[in-house]
Amino acid sequence: MQKIIAWIDDRFPLTKVWNEHLAQYYAPKNFNFWYYFGSLALLVLVNQIVTGIFLTMNYKPDAALAFGSVQYIMYDVSWGWLIRYMHSVGASMFFIIIYLHMFRGLIYGSHKQPRELIWIFGTLIFVALMAEAFMGYLLPWGNMSYWGAQVIISLFTAIPVIGNGLAQWVRGDYVVSDATLNRFFAFHVIALPLVLVALVFVHLVALHKVGSNNPDGVEIKKKKDEKGIPLDGIPFHPYYTVKDIVGVTVFLMVFAAVIFFAPTLGGKFLEHDNFIPANILSTPLDIVPLWYFTPFYSMLRASTTDFTHGMLAIFTMLVAMLAFFTQRGFRAKFLSVAIAGVLLLGMYTLEAKLWGVILMGSSIVLIFFLPWLDRSPVKSIRYRGPLFKGAVIIFVLSFILLGYLGTKSPAAVDLFWFKNVLWAQGFTLLYLAFFVLMPWYTMIDKTKPVPERVTLK
Amino acid sequence: MNKIILSLLLGLLPIVSHAEQGLKLDHVRIDLSDQASLQRGARIFVNYCLSCHNAAYLRYNRMGHDLGISNQLVKQDLLFATNKIGDRMRAAMPAADAKKWFGVAPPDLTLEARYRGPDWIYTYMHSFYRDPKSFSGWNNTVFPHVAMPFVLYGWQGEQRAVFRNVKLVSHVMENGKAVTEVTEERVFSHFVLAKPGTMTPKQYDLAIRDLTNFMVYMGEPAKLERIRIGVYVLIFLAVFLVLAILLKKEYWKDVH
Ligand code: HEM
Numbered sequence: 001m002q003k004i005i006a007w008i009d010d011r012f013p014l015t016k017v018w019n020e021h022l023a024q025y026y027a028p029k030n031f032n033f034w035y036y037f038g039s040l041a042l043l044v045l046v047n048q049i050v051t052g053i054f055l056t057m058n059y060k061p062d063a064a065l066a067f068g069s070v071q072y073i074m075y076d077v078s079w080g081w082l083i084r085y086m087h088s089v090g091a092s093m094f095f096i097i098i099y100l101h102m103f104r105g106l107i108y109g110s111h112k113q114p115r116e117l118i119w120i121f122g123t124l125i126f127v128a129l130m131a132e133a134f135m136g137y138l139l140p141w142g143n144m145s146y147w148g149a150q151v152i153i154s155l156f157t158a159i160p161v162i163g164n165g166l167a168q169w170v171r172g173d174y175v176v177s178d179a180t181l182n183r184f185f186a187f188h189v190i191a192l193p194l195v196l197v198a199l200v201f202v203h204l205v206a207l208h209k210v211g212s213n214n215p216d217g218v219e220i221k222k223k224k225d226e227k228g229i230p231l232d233g234i235p236f237h238p239y240y241t242v243k244d245i246v247g248v249t250v251f252l253m254v255f256a257a258v259i260f261f262a263p264t265l266g267g268k269f270l271e272h273d274n275f276i277p278a279n280i281l282s283t284p285l286d287i288v289p290l291w292y293f294t295p296f297y298s299m300l301r302a303s304t305t306d307f308t309h310g311m312l313a314i315f316t317m318l319v320a321m322l323a324f325f326t327q328r329g330f331r332a333k334f335l336s337v338a339i340a341g342v343l344l345l346g347m348y349t350l351e352a353k354l355w356g357v358i359l360m361g362s363s364i365v366l367i368f369f370l371p372w373l374d375r376s377p378v379k380s381i382r383y384r385g386p387l388f389k390g391a392v393i394i395f396v397l398s399f400i401l402l403g404y405l406g407t408k409s410p411a412a413v414d415l416f417w418f419k420n421v422l423w424a425q426g427f428t429l430l431y432l433a434f435f436v437l438m439p440w441y442t443m444i445d446k447t448k449p450v451p452e453r454v455t456l457k
Numbered sequence: 458m459n460k461i462i463l464s465l466l467l468g469l470l471p472i473v474s475h476a477e478q479g480l481k482l483d484h485v486r487i488d489l490s491d492q493a494s495l496q497r498g499a500r501i502f503v504n505y506c507l508s509c510h511n512a513a514y515l516r517y518n519r520m521g522h523d524l525g526i527s528n529q530l531v532k533q534d535l536l537f538a539t540n541k542i543g544d545r546m547r548a549a550m551p552a553a554d555a556k557k558w559f560g561v562a563p564p565d566l567t568l569e570a571r572y573r574g575p576d577w578i579y580t581y582m583h584s585f586y587r588d589p590k591s592f593s594g595w596n597n598t599v600f601p602h603v604a605m606p607f608v609l610y611g612w613q614g615e616q617r618a619v620f621r622n623v624k625l626v627s628h629v630m631e632n633g634k635a636v637t638e639v640t641e642e643r644v645f646s647h648f649v650l651a652k653p654g655t656m657t658p659k660q661y662d663l664a665i666r667d668l669t670n671f672m673v674y675m676g677e678p679a680k681l682e683r684i685r686i687g688v689y690v691l692i693f694l695a696v697f698l699v700l701a702i703l704l705k706k707e708y709w710k711d712v713h
Pocket of ligand 1: 038123213
């Protein structure tokens, strides 16, 4: 064994990589529950790739055959149903994990200096993952697949001048068709997985360059012993490998429970309208994307003319005023007025549906800027003040409720007093305000002193 | 096309369909472990439905195997449309002919229970009524203007539907504004059995329960196996979890 390793080490840095990234990679010893989700995301990524390979062995990317080939997998292929459920439930699990993983970053200030690039790579992963899920959802060629893709691609038509051409270019046809299915297949099975794997790789390279943050937001590298090992660090292997096995097992129990006992989760993970083949003549009663897109879908539908001329315009003016009075220097003051002016002009001249697309886009783009929007001197929520804590609670509630409203008809009343669309408009503004107002509330927030060393509860 | 899709998306068209609103489905108890019921359902399905509808994702021998019917019996009693037991369950009538006769091709029913749900099928099969205005002479409260003739009318008999007028409240989006509309509509009240069939209502109900049960099986033949395996997987993982926790505790003893 030793000989083999020595032989390899002469030709490939096996021991070196092992030590640098596992056996002598020091991670803070105070990781909690929230730190399981990174390794779980890796696990689910592998699950999607492996089950995806097996699905591809029997799937046919052809508008005439796709639906039948998926049913062939469900009915005739040995263990085909298991593979398919692992893949479809896996997709939903991926989003649950990623949302929790991102939330962890947010509350412990993991996006802050020096981890901005980890955060940016992470957000790119999130965008790639959404594209991956969207394209994958077309492949079974069910009726909801079809109309979901139809609706989302038609969003491009809201863009002035080039919109129609762009939508056609994406589809490769005037409507979603065989051409669309084929290119989505190409993206889903090879292009985007490559991008995802590459992004995950650089995400982890960046992480290992600066080291993990932790629930206290204390930089463990600031306090080292005489050998240069962080006092609060423990080797990733074996400590966190054995700990992650526990996390993985608990996750697998949840995963298995869904796969074996409720694989469609009552239509949440696999929609009922997807059990009939795509039909251009029959539109589902309500076109609803899968749950992980519904918060963004809500924002899209919230944008009506009343909203852009009213609430959104007022919100923009208020933020501009805040910027105007708090910024020092002529240039900054001028800029805040100019930007608000351009936005307001747009709100009164461009179509509301275009603003829906812009708002949805902004809700994701803003995530990239989090490291610079957050002006708090401390990282972890444990040592932050009530303003940040309150903002996080409001943000999370808005996100969840937007998700809920995204599954409902905008004109109905499912919460109380007001129609869904009005609630969605309010929560959209709260979502945006969380980011846009962050520089102010994090700056004036009262913080507590951060301890020198990490704490163990 | 794009304009329609986009307005659909942004809710400019009425979202709540009126017909769908007043309707309540009856609940049916599904029991996939009741093989006798599944066998009776299969017999009804093959004899009365497979003449028009496909159930093409399922094969005869798979069905026989799952339902505990020997290949011999499947061949004898259930194989009409083909003589190969490994074949998919296809309709006797070619889809093109059916389309010519009914105006719509009868859809494949393999996944019907997963698409509409068992309650829908169960209620649908109870809700055919005589309607001289319709092309086939039949109409259905669950599926208004359905093109399917009521093939089991000899069993159930002929129903007449009684309607009443009610006020309906619906929420629609108009020009980007949410508007509440109140309209008066004729909605279904109840059925009267005008001409009894060969079965009593109770017998008919049982037959439809068996049929629905079978259609649920058909929608996912692996369901029982799935649940059975799931139990073992969870037991295994639970044991593994205990070991994993003990291992973690052992390693972490010296971390303070
Ligand atoms: C395929 C998806 C992803 C995988 C496989 C992945 C994997 C990982 C792993 C293994 C870790 C270290 C373990 C941990 O801290 O939990 C980590 C850390 C981190 N990830 Fe991700 N990640 C993914 C997506 C994302 C996304 C979408 C974001 C945010 C936009 C993100 C932000 C971060 C941050 C900020 C850290 C450092 C956390 C800290 O040190 O406190 N990741 N990631």
